[in-house]
Amino acid sequence: MVGGVVVGVGVGVGPVVAMVDEGGLGKRFWIKVRNDTAAVLYSPFFVSLASGHLLPETFRHCISQDVHFLRAYAQAYEMAENCADDDEDKSAIRRLRKRVLEKLKAHPTLVQEWGFELPDESIPISATVKYTDFLLAAASGRIEGEKVPGKIATPFERTKIAAYTLAALGPCMRLYAYISSEIQALLKPDDSNHLYKKWIDSYSSQNFEASALQIEEMLDKLSISLTGEELEVIEKLYHQAMKLEVDFFSTLPISQKTVVPLARVHDPAEHHLTIFCDFDLTCTAFDSSAILAEMAIITAPKADSDVSETQLARMSSADLRNSWGALSAQYTEEFEQCVDSMMDSKRAEKFDYEGLHKALEQVAEFEKRANTRVIESGVLKGLNLEDMKRAGQRLILQDGCRSFFQKIVKNDTLNTDVHVLSYCWCGDLIRSAFSSGDLDELKVHSNELTYEESVTTGGIDKKVESPMEKLQGFNEILNNCNSKGKQLTVYIGGAVGDLLCMLQADVGIVFGSSSSLRKLGDHFGVSFVPLFSGLVKKQRELVEDGSGNWKGLSGTLYTVSSWAEIHAFILGS
Incomplete structure (x- = not known):
């Protein structure tokens, strides 16, 4: 769960946007x-x-x-x-x-x-x-x-x-x-x-x-x-x-030598580019927990309807909506309290990765408690696997996300792997979202719902619940890639749970505007630099002293507002 459940989001339906006067x-x-x-x-x-x-x-x-x-x-x-x-x-x-x-x-x-x-x-x-x-x-x-x-x-x-x-x-x-x-x-x-x-x-x-x-x-x-x-x-x-x-x-x-586009300035014969990406609200327009909540509510029996024996174990749609709403409100309130408590310490005067890592252990415990509440509530019980796959195929991705990954997997000259690291409860939802764009080569690392005969039991096979487990997955993937040449890593994320991975990567890119991520990063000395500004500085360093190399744990993360920026930086036009 990232930022709580937003009940009322239709599956496959775009956000309602107020009409604004855009001029001529x-x-x-x-x-x-x-x-x-x-x-x-x-x-x-x-x-x-x-x-x-x-x-x-x-x-x-x-x-x-x-x-x-x-x-x-x-x-x-x-x-x-x-x-x-x-x-x-x-x-x-x-x-x-x-x-x-x-x-x-x-x-x-x-x-x-x-x-x-x-x-x-x-x-x-x-x-x-x-x-x-x-x-x-x-x-x-x-x-x-x-x-x-x-x-x-x-x-x-x-x-x-x-x-x-x-x-x-x-x-x-x-x-x-x-x-x-x-x-x-x-x-x-x-x-x-x-x-x-x-x-x-x-x-x-x-x-x-x-x-x-x-x-x-x-x-x-x-x-x-x-x-x-x-x-x-x-x-x-x-x-x-x-x-x-x-x-x-x-x-x-x-x-002359330049720092862009990233995938071309490094020889594929020598460098292996590994791209990591979060899923919820980085790739998607909506949190996946909101999609699963809406699916559960829509497919649940009405309180006064005749139900079969297999449906008796499920809550009514009204009860489910109330349960989801309560879970969401509790998650949001406790998450904000958790972030605030991590900032009780004195603000770091310089980048403090160890301090941030220790503080995020509180988030790990919080996320595990939240997932346990979801399992015990039974709100994920009775969902059909095929329905979830269809929902994934209709899932709205951020503008430019799909085309970025498509260009990578279709380019045979790039020595590149792409991994999705996500807290999402349902890996099938992620795989379906990308399979509809011929992106089966993307490797998905997330939690999985548990099934009996293609129907969810309400349980979660917990694999990626915390910032630490994301980081562990990140490191294990890189260890397995060591034989492919010099490693160059990019991590694209937008939530607090992505902070450690983004900082460990050679290039950490922040998509979106999470206030919690910014607030926490600032407290532990992380610098947030607009990507274009950062590239101009790197280019200057490359020419003036031959440096300009990307290196993890620098304490700097690069911010973008669109996937078009990520595409242009890594792949060019």
Whole structure:
């Protein structure tokens, strides 16, 4: 049980999310492609640039492509202006085009202000050509799967194509504004020695943000009269433009050593990468105990119903709901008390792994008592194995989790194992959740429900109940992997029970925002560092003194808010 049972969560049903005003089309589309931005931010190019140690020739090669992009922008704006049916719209698009032409003219001077010289000749690379061809095709109305007449007859048809053009342009400006702002946040205000500070300042400026916003506002205005089907085309164009931007930065040649992506910078012939992961709320959107609780309540007999002899041993659905609610409330209250009691000692001035390990023994005893109460209550009695497997197959995983593991198991070039270490009571639920995505190769280590003829008895075969048992499983797995080469370990978790394993791993990644984990970690001197910031620091160390190696028990854990960040860090785009 992690954080108590949430009774009332439907099996296979997504969370109820309040409708919020996300702004216009541009803002909504940007939110939808935000996972793609991680692939750019965590690329070798931008991690190196943010560190201040990107090789100048690599940077010059990249910005030499700006000329080809700017020319395509100017041409696309001209075509969009011709398609707009309103004088005000035409004037606004004309101003956007004028700004691009001014930037194109000033580009060599601007690059000199950044402290660089452009090469004498710039040849567009393949990724540049793919984007510019895509942009001009959109501006011409040549959209894949979209029928546009050879001769555009009506003002409405022309306006539609102007909107298509802005959709194909929008994410480019927004991406640069976002990336530069993320990097700017890592720099000290007085850090004038950073080689790329002027470039970062330029793209994170209010003027550049205003330009990105103007394109989004123009897209909103041009799209007002479009049909739902046409808006779907707009969204596809926006997403495709973003994909092409990701491809551009992912394929830029980098001749220097980098710390990303983790799986590629270490030779698979020498290094064996072992990835460990928690399950509840790290992989899943809901705690598995909530799923099992709902299954028990739904399948239980009604209090006044006729029941067979086999059902007589089960509580009614009303009694089960009350029992689950009481167990959940008691778990939550006692867990909070347990965490608070671990912090009675003086706050550690530096990382104190031994102190944390000793304190977590209290959690071990608490978790075992909680599991015993669940067994004695009988709330897990009478569940059908096949029902649980079907529930597992419909289990909602965190966005990007399944695709991350799929890419690992399907890549034959990676020397990688993946292990799920979980407090979950039902290993069949975990295995079913991953088997539906062709992820049978993931190795599951958890507790198991006990059965008689495929029906649960209410008991639990207790294998992984505590932080200590997770750590023991972690170490046993590594001992069995020693013959596969040098070990590099990553542990992805989000609960107090994951703390010891995350700290022992070479890279410990905290997914989510558990206040108990943060509070306890802070008390024992654990540092929580955003993953991108940590990678930039590692890249700087790699270049400056040849270190930058990952090593367990450093006292530092890296925080992420999405699986897209984990994917980009370990596997790249």
